[in-house]
Amino acid sequence: MFHLRVAQSSLRSQSCLSCRSIAYKPSVFRCNFHQTITMPKRQREPDTAPDDAPLAKTQRNEKPDESEVVKHQENVLRHPSIQRAKEIDAHPPMTELDELVKRQKADQPVRNVLHWFRSKDLRIEDNKGLHAASQKAKEGKGVLITAYLWSPRDLEWHGTSPARSDFILENLRIMQKQLKGKNIPMVILTAPDRRDKSVVFMDFVKKNDISHIYGNLEYEVDELRRDIDVVKLAQKEQGLSFHVFHDQAIVAPGTMTNKGGGLHKVFTPYHGAWLDLIGKKPELLDVVDAPAPNDETAMNNYKHLFDSPLPELPPNKQFASTEERDRIRGLFPPGHQAGIDRLNKFLTTKVFNYARDRSFPGKDPSSRLSAYFSAGVISPREAVAAAKKANKGKAFGAAGDAGIASWVREIVFREYYRQITVIVPHNAMNLPHNLKFHFVKFEEDYEAERKWYEGKTGVPFVDAGMRQLNTEAYMHNRARMNVSSYLRMNLLIDYRKGERYFAEHLIDWDMSNNTEGWEPSFTVFNPVVQAEKCDHDGDYIRQWVPELRNVKGKAIFAPWERLSKAEFDKLGYPRPHVDFRESKERALARYKQGMADANAHVDDD
Numbered sequence: 363m364f365h366l367r368v369a370q371s372s373l374r375s376q377s378c379l380s381c382r383s384i385a386y387k388p389s390v391f392r393c394n395f396h397q398t399i400t401m402p403k404r405q406r407e408p409d410t411a412p413d414d415a416p417l418a419k420t421q422r423n424e425k426p427d428e429s430e431v432v433k434h435q436e437n438v439l440r441h442p443s444i445q446r447a448k449e450i451d452a453h454p455p456m457t458e459l460d461e462l463v464k465r466q467k468a469d470q471p472v473r474n475v476l477h478w479f480r481s482k483d484l485r486i487e488d489n490k491g492l493h494a495a496s497q498k499a500k501e502g503k504g505v506l507i508t509a510y511l512w513s514p515r516d517l518e519w520h521g522t523s524p525a526r527s528d529f530i531l532e533n534l535r536i537m538q539k540q541l542k543g544k545n546i547p548m549v550i551l552t553a554p555d556r557r558d559k560s561v562v563f564m565d566f567v568k569k570n571d572i573s574h575i576y577g578n579l580e581y582e583v584d585e586l587r588r589d590i591d592v593v594k595l596a597q598k599e600q601g602l603s604f605h606v607f608h609d610q611a612i613v614a615p616g617t618m619t620n621k622g623g624g625l626h627k628v629f630t631p632y633h634g635a636w637l638d639l640i641g642k643k644p645e646l647l648d649v650v651d652a653p654a655p656n657d658e659t660a661m662n663n664y665k666h667l668f669d670s671p672l673p674e675l676p677p678n679k680q681f682a683s684t685e686e687r688d689r690i691r692g693l694f695p696p697g698h699q700a701g702i703d704r705l706n707k708f709l710t711t712k713v714f715n716y717a718r719d720r721s722f723p724g725k726d727p728s729s730r731l732s733a734y735f736s737a738g739v740i741s742p743r744e745a746v747a748a749a750k751k752a753n754k755g756k757a758f759g760a761a762g763d764a765g766i767a768s769w770v771r772e773i774v775f776r777e778y779y780r781q782i783t784v785i786v787p788h789n790a791m792n793l794p795h796n797l798k799f800h801f802v803k804f805e806e807d808y809e810a811e812r813k814w815y816e817g818k819t820g821v822p823f824v825d826a827g828m829r830q831l832n833t834e835a836y837m838h839n840r841a842r843m844n845v846s847s848y849l850r851m852n853l854l855i856d857y858r859k860g861e862r863y864f865a866e867h868l869i870d871w872d873m874s875n876n877t878e879g880w881e882p883s884f885t886v887f888n889p890v891v892q893a894e895k896c897d898h899d900g901d902y903i904r905q906w907v908p909e910l911r912n913v914k915g916k917a918i919f920a921p922w923e924r925l926s927k928a929e930f931d932k933l934g935y936p937r938p939h940v941d942f943r944e945s946k947e948r949a950l951a952r953y954k955q956g957m958a959d960a961n962a963h964v965d966d967d
């Protein structure tokens with residue numbers, strides 16, 4: 363998240379997005395308690411260096427020039443060229459890493475063994491890389507060491523929300539304690555700059571007599587490039603190797619082929635093949651043990667590696683207040699056990715109605731496990747194995763429970779999107795999956811943008827979703843579908859700004875899911891019709907839009923046209939920024955034109 367300080371003198375009294383209490387300037391999105399505005403920044407890594415001038419000034423509490431702010435806004439939309447995107451797709455970094463790893467000599471004597479935790483495998487239970495590292499350590503006379511590489515500039519770069527940043531740290535805190543109970547140290551390394559990551563990491567490796575490094579794969583381009591750097595550096599050392607594991611998904615991305623031998627690029631056949639595979643290979647759901655303890659002598663011999671202090675959150679990743687922080691921690695308590703408790707509760711209650719209720723946000727029908735999956739606090743194997751048990755061992759289809767099958771289908775979506783990240787790497791570089799959508803010309807309507815961020819578009823279902831996000835660092839899936847459609851179609855704002863805003867606010871931000879969720883298309887959701895179907899009593903709207911709490915009947919879905927002018931004016935609720943029908947036509951025409959322009963530049967492949 364990128365914050366800019368605003369002049370106190372120009373503040374007008376209104377409630378803030380986060381704490382809803384203190385004055386803020388209408389053109390900015392945060393209160394003077396936060397003293398910030400949120401300017402979306404790149405979520406994904408283009409092949410260009412960021413311009414951090416306004417950020418540096420913000421950190422010095424200086425007000426950046428307007429031109430710097432505008433330039434920074436442009437950064438949100440920066441990306442490599444289409445040509446470059448195609449080159450990266452043709453030579454995916456995953457393939458390069460695979461080849462480098464295979465080429466290593468790995469038969470060196472075992473000394474100390476390191477497991478390198480990343481922000482997507484924050485658990486010691488059923489962790490493939492950690493388990494393998496533990497087994498390897500037992501082959502030699504050394505110990506198992508673990509490390510986490512803290513990169514505050516990465517949080518900045520990806521726009522990671524305070525909620526997710528805090529969730530990561532709190533999970534690390536719990537893991538460090540668990541590991542210490544097994545005489546295993548967990549060291550926090552800090553890379554001051556993004557470019558320092560591999561060097562800081564390798565410096566630690568060299569100083570600690572490590573012979574084998576283990577880690578679980580992260581599939582985004584940047585993270586794969588970081589691992590490529592590390593393998594190359596490891597190859598320069600005598601007796602050192604780097605081993606990577608597929609741990610994020612049950613079926614490793616890029617491994618399940620269709621009848622023609624290719625990879626599935628459409629979800630429905632992928633889902634069918636995934637279910638078949640799980641049926642044929644039930645061992646895919648087997649979980650692995652937590653690491654075996656180190657010998658007690660490790661506590662003395664490696665004393666300097668224990669009790670490594672956890673970092674503080676950078677200023678722009680902190681919550682507005684400790685109350686705010688504790689409230690979010692209450693909604694998403696950290697720790698594997700908390701995740702497993704939530705999973706078990708869901709699988710004995712709501713899951714049985716999931717097929718019926720999943721699209722009704724007012725019923726809060728889903729598991730709310732996304733934060734745990736995205737940080738790897740629980741594993742998908744643990745979740746699906748538990749779902750199988752709840753399904754009495756039956757297949758996830760007609761033979762078993764409909765709710766369970768429907769929920770597992772969502773987990774399969776998650777797996778499928780990881781596959782897309784691997785096979786379409788440009789997707790992680792601020793370009794749409796379908797490159798043709800890159801040619802759509804969006805509007806520069808900052809007023810519309812601001813209304814969307816604040817949940818004040820005047821469209822109740824959209825505003826309810828955005829206010830849930832701003833309050834809970836979470837939003838129900840149906841609401842995510844509606845708010846994203848409204849931003850990129852009706853308001854015709856570049857979808858990348860919404861994508862970035864989600865990253866900056868969600869506790870469950872996950873590049874693969876978010877990017878695919880935001881992928882442009884011609885679909886336009888009508889948020890009034892959607893609300894009538896999915897929130898038919900208006901409970902969700904009433905929960906999140908208090909101005910409308912007393913509106914009776916169907917007027918709640920479109921109060922500007924279903925109430926009299928006098929009744930509407932009393933609500934203190936805005937009229938829609940755009941007319942639905944007109945804006946839909948404008949968007950469809952603009953998207954169509956974008957496709958026509960694209961055809962001159964992008965081949966169908």
Ligand SMILES: Cc1cc2nc3c(=O)[nH]c(=O)nc-3n(C[C@H](O)[C@H](O)[C@H](O)COP(=O)(O)OP(=O)(O)OC[C@H]3O[C@@H](n4cnc5c(N)ncnc54)[C@H](O)[C@@H]3O)c2cc1C
Pocket residue numbers: 728729730731732733735736769772773775776779837838839840842843846864868870871872873875876877879880
């Ligand atoms: C515009 C948009 C942006 C999104 N951004 C994210 C994101 O940053 N992080 C994220 O985890 N999900 C994202 N999703 C997917 C989905 O909305 C959330 O995973 C879901 O709402 C999380 O709630 P839950 O854990 O209660 O889900 P449940 O309904 O209980 O589903 C169980 C799990 O399945 C996975 N899942 C569910 N729905 C989807 C889906 N549509 N696509 C992929 N996986 C899914 C999640 O891991 C989820 O925790 C996005 C969807 C859209 C439309």
